[in-house]
């Protein structure tokens with residue numbers, strides 16, 4: 001099964017509108033000839049529309065970093081899936097470990113956000129991954145199975161096939177410590193097995209599984225060469241247009 005790689009930049013709480021526009025001015029020409037990968041920029045919400053406008057008539061798409069599952073109502077500070085789409089997002093990151101850690105998101109919340117996003121046609125990038133304690137206690141597979149099982153509960157086979165799942169070991173995020181290509185492949189293979197058991201082998205083989213956690217230009221190609229690694233979700237190294245363009249270049253098939 002040929003899966004189109006996904007290279008997604010998670011800018012987290014970085015960049016003003018002017019900084020985001022300066023990034024796209026340098027980055028977009030560098031990836032103008034990339035037709036064999038999906039490139040996604042996830043700016044903070046305040047720069048989402050500016051990034052969307054800059055990416056118009058390119059193949060680069062915009063993502064939101066979060067979503068609320070209700071359609072509308074008295075939920076001060078929250079933004080619905082339809083509103084994100086209205087602002088230009090075509091993807092949305094859900095369940096990032098920073099949201100799980102600092103904002104107490106659990107798999108039930110992830111599941112609600114997933115349902116709401118799919119219902120309006122946003123493509124979710126769902127983040128899962130174990131902590132260092134869990135890895136050292138040999139619980140990685142159990143944790144991933146639980147996050148997949150509860151987080152994706154109720155999704156149809158077709159919806160699972162269209163999903164992007166980011167495996168982001170918490171100990172590798174922002175630490176400079178990357179999972180080895182073998183560790184990433186082992187986790188991705190296990191996630192695909194879980195998806196296959198929960199839905200169908202066909203849906204599991206269509207779902208894109210991307211790796212996140214200290215991805216840099218230097219390690220991108222070894223990670224993406226793994227058979228079950230279909231791209232990357234990049235934090236720190238995506239803030240610089242040259243560095244993210246290099247990651248894109250190194251992560252494409254046959255690179």
Ligand code: PGA
Pocket residue numbers: 010168172173174175176212213214215233234235236237
């Ligand atoms: P990092 O972040 O690349 O800075 O480790 C990845 C992420 O949090 O998505």
